[in-house]
Amino acid sequence: MTTPKSSEPVPAALRVRELMTAGLLAHAISVLCDLRVPDFLDDPRSHTELAKDAAADPEGLLPFLRAACAAGVLDEPTPKVFELTELGRVLRTDSPNSMSKMCSLTCREEFNRTWSHAIHTARTGEPSFSVPHGKSFFEYMADNRDFAALFDKAMVSSAATDNLLASYDFSGARHVVDVGGGRGAMLAAVLQRHPELRGTLLDLPHVVANAEPVLEKAGVADRVTLVPGSFFDPVPESGDVYLLSRVIGNWNDEDSLRILRSVRSAMDTDDRLVIVGQMPSENDRTHYPRQLDLYMFALLGARLRSPDEYQQLFDQVGLTVTDHWNFPDSESVLRARPV
Numbered sequence: 001m002t003t004p005k006s007s008e009p010v011p012a013a014l015r016v017r018e019l020m021t022a023g024l025l026a027h028a029i030s031v032l033c034d035l036r037v038p039d040f041l042d043d044p045r046s047h048t049e050l051a052k053d054a055a056a057d058p059e060g061l062l063p064f065l066r067a068a069c070a071a072g073v074l075d076e077p078t079p080k081v082f083e084l085t086e087l088g089r090v091l092r093t094d095s096p097n098s099m100s101k102m103c104s105l106t107c108r109e110e111f112n113r114t115w116s117h118a119i120h121t122a123r124t125g126e127p128s129f130s131v132p133h134g135k136s137f138f139e140y141m142a143d144n145r146d147f148a149a150l151f152d153k154a155m156v157s158s159a160a161t162d163n164l165l166a167s168y169d170f171s172g173a174r175h176v177v178d179v180g181g182g183r184g185a186m187l188a189a190v191l192q193r194h195p196e197l198r199g200t201l202l203d204l205p206h207v208v209a210n211a212e213p214v215l216e217k218a219g220v221a222d223r224v225t226l227v228p229g230s231f232f233d234p235v236p237e238s239g240d241v242y243l244l245s246r247v248i249g250n251w252n253d254e255d256s257l258r259i260l261r262s263v264r265s266a267m268d269t270d271d272r273l274v275i276v277g278q279m280p281s282e283n284d285r286t287h288y289p290r291q292l293d294l295y296m297f298a299l300l301g302a303r304l305r306s307p308d309e310y311q312q313l314f315d316q317v318g319l320t321v322t323d324h325w326n327f328p329d330s331e332s333v334l335r336a337r338p339v
Contacts, residue, residue: 047061116132155182187224206226246331
């Protein structure tokens, strides 16, 4: 029998203690994802059954399972028997919106070491990642391909693509240039939806080298030109829509302006720039956008921006916002034109 929760208010010191240990719940979930425990929970399973499937120690696994219950992703309907909650289903690798790789990524040693030096960011305004690692985040990824591969997999989420396709009207466009478009998942989805479009995918050489399978699987490879390069250098002038998805939010103002100037230089008067990314607003229902803002600043010295803050950047490069589609707690979409 479950003991009813007390109606007494939680003392401030206890609430703060809960806040200070909340990160342990994230680590518990990360461990379970690394062990693929959510994938083994088609039905309620005992901790010993789960430990066998996960090649884990039953007693060692048990506190992680119960911490996940505290986080709301598992239930314990009977002692030492566990099942996924509706919330926990997104931790399965076969979920359409799986967060499994993201959970594994965010609790990696690289990030833990960064947060242990976070006071450096508060004192200096500089990213903390380089303090323990001796190099910037993107330099580290270039030198650590296993970490970069996990990062790429964690970034593959349908949310940005779904929001773009739900809001932006590509009718009348002929050619989309996806600047910093990774392996082309978003561009492929756009071209699938709009068979009249052609596309150009620009990203670093080792990134676009892995794009062909993604584009071929989507059936759009024959309509895409792959361009290895950097968005800090001149970008192709072939497009009438230039797409920056999850790009500007990774850079500080100085570097963001360099990227925007590069794109603006390629644009004609009738071309359009479309930006997709987190844009915190009063419509958000969770703390996630502000937590992500802190996360990005500590890692990269970058910040998430509102449409008004984007316009402050655009004023310096000859662009102006024409439309904005807000998706609370998720990636929003913004359109701009040359002035």
